[in-house]
Amino acid sequence: MKKYTIKDVEGFINIIEVKVGKSFYFTNVKPINDANFESLVWVAPNKTNKEEIIKLTKSNFIICDQSINFQAVTLEKSYIIVENPRLTFLRIVKHLFTEKKIAQIHETAVIHPEACIGNQVSIGPNTYIGKSLIKDNTEIHGNCYIYDNVFIGENVVIQANTTIGSEGFGYQKNENDQWEKFPHIGGVIIEDKVEIGANSTIDRGTLGNTIIKKNVKIDNLVHIGHNVEIGENSVIIANSMIGGSTIIGSNVWIAPSSSLRDGLDIGNSAFVGLGAVVTKNIPNNEVWVGNPARKLR
């Protein structure tokens, strides 16, 4: 196993101070309670017993913040002191312990002749791309289905078995009391750095577009209805359902298994709790939970 030292990481992390002990290398990354003596680990700043945790771990190479009492821990181990230990740890995992993927369009992918695909785009096996546009460095995993009229920006990741641009759910009763479908002629816009999990669905707009703005993160088994707009940096977690035409602000947190009625306005930095059933607009910065959801604070 390759031995990494502080030299291998100082180029891409912001270090406040390094304390090098007798043990000055690591070969793997582990959770602190499951480490071996060659593991790099991190300690969460908000723990009350950080020194105790450090005493108990077998790891000899620890990322932590300045709140540690270094009088109370052994200096035989090495410490990297940083502002944000989790962020530092994830960057080390990313740089040293993940394989660089080579962009590739798999031979079994089916691409519509009028699709427009950027540079360094990856498209997985058995994925279909309709008359749509995909920009540079984007990664669409296998068994996805991208309908026509979908715009996907740069550095987007879409995991397996996800459907983008399906026809939305809109019907009208006719003279014979039977449903007639409202044809959906709109599209989907997915901006840069959006990430979408596996087995999720994003419907296209009725006349206009469904819009997922920059840096939005969507988990698995999420449904996004027609004409929804989701603001920058918002997060929609597993099994949630966003009803048609609902507008979600930026930096919103939608916890798993939430359900938002159609046509709502959800303010910036709102927080919707696990399993909440939201039937009313939510102002900026509020926390709502329950069924039906009510303001918690």
Next chain:
Amino acid sequence: MKKYTIKDVEGFINIIEVKVGKSFYFTNVKPINDANFESLVWVAPNKTNKEEIIKLTKSNFIICDQSINFQAVTLEKSYIIVENPRLTFLRIVKHLFTEKKIAQIHETAVIHPEACIGNQVSIGPNTYIGKSLIKDNTEIHGNCYIYDNVFIGENVVIQANTTIGSEGFGYQKNENDQWEKFPHIGGVIIEDKVEIGANSTIDRGTLGNTIIKKNVKIDNLVHIGHNVEIGENSVIIANSMIGGSTIIGSNVWIAPSSSLRDGLDIGNSAFVGLGAVVTKNIPNNEVWVGNPARKLR
């Protein structure tokens, strides 16, 4: 852009009266609050400020009902007065603004040699069809998986990544306190004009069939358990879960993220609210909401 006039639509809509103003054509269809001067739009009859809405829109070609006070709006615009503006609008969108699809079985679709496929059937890329029967004019989009013993009627639409005929969830503890699977030898019957969204699942029956009757509309990420029966014209919206052997009447509305226990009877024209958790039978025409769901009215 092609200019459409009243001549282009009068053949397929029911008109009460037309008022032709100076602007007598449209080139596109838009929501009324997002229109340009060449847009066709519609006004919802139940709005209280329809004349104000008409004053504000840039559109010059408006579909409305008879409740408009024409003294209070400009007659420079054109108006098509109808019973049901939304229905009229959707038919114009359908006739003038959607492409006619050509029925095609994609070369990457995998069809079991004993499958029976009708005329003018579309089957999308990477879809699998087992030993099943699909009737005329039906459309199954890409990446779907249709197991054996599924009957699909005419004019059915199934969107991408949906699974039909999977083995239902039925187990029995054996002498060693381990689960043994109840083998499912039934099938699925999907009648004419049913529409099913993306990434949904419909399990086959245990001994008999799971039955989805005429004109039922099912959205994305919906689970329909084994031996469920859904009556005509009923609607099951996104992320809902219908437990095994539950019988749903006709014209029922199941709002998104609802969950219905197994073995229930849901009466005709019942309404189940967003996120409702239904553990009891619902009589005809009742509205139930909440967790656990209770009668609202």
Next chain:
Amino acid sequence: MKKYTIKDVEGFINIIEVKVGKSFYFTNVKPINDANFESLVWVAPNKTNKEEIIKLTKSNFIICDQSINFQAVTLEKSYIIVENPRLTFLRIVKHLFTEKKIAQIHETAVIHPEACIGNQVSIGPNTYIGKSLIKDNTEIHGNCYIYDNVFIGENVVIQANTTIGSEGFGYQKNENDQWEKFPHIGGVIIEDKVEIGANSTIDRGTLGNTIIKKNVKIDNLVHIGHNVEIGENSVIIANSMIGGSTIIGSNVWIAPSSSLRDGLDIGNSAFVGLGAVVTKNIPNNEVWVGNPARKLR
């Protein structure tokens, strides 16, 4: 139709007593209220009116337990008396009425050259298998996507359109208040006899593994987050969501549409009710329901 008699079943079921009447054969299997005179059926021991049910059925060949009052039913029919009628019935269905599948890797499946596939493994059409290991007698249906670093044991069944090993949902805000992804370098371990439904997702672990132990049964449209552990014989039913790092004991029952927060401990033999939103640890043997979930008993 083939006529089966007691001779055809006595080899694989545990019989307490047989009472052979005038009708001594069956040709099909049916629910007792939908039987014809050649159907084999079973009566549930916990019904209070079993004799009445037997009087009403057209079936002449009945599996029941010892609690029947044979004075009160006709002895023209045949009876197989057993400890567990449902278990006996399902074994007869399995042995006599299901086709033996021949293990086959479909020609359209895409297998990574470094994947390791055992004996008698079935892989369906358009399924992708990454750098992973699949042991003997396992069945993965069509349109599934198995990422790298997944271990799948023996006699596992995975239904269509399911995704295993997707990257979990973990992000950290960086210096610019933007999300950075926590790279997931762990895997998924699926032990022997696990069964997973259609359109479900199981994320891989962050650093360690997501672990699904022996004999666990997972239904359709279920999400299992990163680093979850599910103990032996537990059951997770349709549309449920298990948050990251939650540990579920053995013999747990998670009813449909349940949602379990991340990081919880759910004790052995716990029962989580339909649509429950679980935000706290659950001790062994307790029943929790509601939103938020509370102990029922």
